[in-house]
Amino acid sequence: MTEAQFLQRLAAQDPAAQKQLYDRYSPLLFAVCRRYLRSREDAEEALVSGLYKVFSQIESFSGAGSFEGWMRRIVVNEALMMLRKSQPLVFPGDDAKLNYEQADSFSVEAELSAREILELLDQLPNGYRTVFNLYVLEGFKHQEIADMLGISINTSKSQLILAKEKLRNLLKAKGY
Numbered sequence: 105m106t107e108a109q110f111l112q113r114l115a116a117q118d119p120a121a122q123k124q125l126y127d128r129y130s131p132l133l134f135a136v137c138r139r140y141l142r143s144r145e146d147a148e149e150a151l152v153s154g155l156y157k158v159f160s161q162i163e164s165f166s167g168a169g170s171f172e173g174w175m176r177r178i179v180v181n182e183a184l185m186m187l188r189k190s191q192p193l194v195f196p197g198d199d200a201k202l203n204y205e206q207a208d209s210f211s212v213e214a215e216l217s218a219r220e221i222l223e224l225l226d227q228l229p230n231g232y233r234t235v236f237n238l239y240v241l242e243g244f245k246h247q248e249i250a251d252m253l254g255i256s257i258n259t260s261k262s263q264l265i266l267a268k269e270k271l272r273n274l275l276k277a278k279g280y
Contacts, residue, residue, distance in 0.1 A: 107171060114162045124161055129172065130155070133179045139237045140183035141190075142226050151185045155180035180242060184252065187230065224274050232267035239264050 113121035133154060137147035157178050165174050214263050234253065238244045239260070245251070246260040253260070 111162065111165065111171070114159065115182065117159070125158070126155065128254040130176060131173060132172075136176055136179050136242075137183045138232060139225055140180070140187055140220060140243060144151040146186055146190065147183070151179065153186075157182065163239055176242070181252075182239070184234070224271060228267055228270055230269060231263050235260055235263035236267035236271075 112147070114125065122248065130151065134151050136146060137150040137154070138144070138163060141147045141150060154175070157250075158175050161178075165171060181214055238249045238252065239246070246257045246264075248258040249255075250257045
């Protein structure tokens with residue numbers, strides 16, 4: 105079956121197509137939610153809300169870009185809305201002196217499991233974690249992040265730098 109046929113079945117609210125979409129994409133989309141939300145229950149709720157929007161707004165998918173990317177964006181927005189509801193985003197250290205050269209050279213040479221990475225991300229303050237996820241993992245630009253979160257571009261940039269610095273320190277403490 106082609107993607108166009110699959111999308112037509114989804115638009116017709118075909119339960120078999122909806123289950124197929126859920127089975128195929130829910131693990132990936134849940135992982136996206138989990139990166140933003142510390143609680144497994146909150147991540148599950150964001151996933152369900154996101155999938156509901158995918159199913160109910162399938163006609164709005166224009167075909168420009170990937171279908172998976174369109175779904176990811178919906179789920180990210182659901183996770184961000186839940187994050188804003190449950191805990192205000194705090195952006196600590198906006199005025200801190202930042203070492204831009206060191207921040208750009210951030211890398212992890214040791215292989216970490218997905219669980220270890222998630223545990224590290226969970227240790228970041230919400231603002232750091234959110235900007236880090238949006239920039240590094242989702243590929244958004246600082247202007248897009250600023251617009252999504254209602255912050256300045258400089259706040260987005262500083263939060264990314266501070267997140268990388270905090271991750272670097274957490275990795276050093278773990279012996280990496």
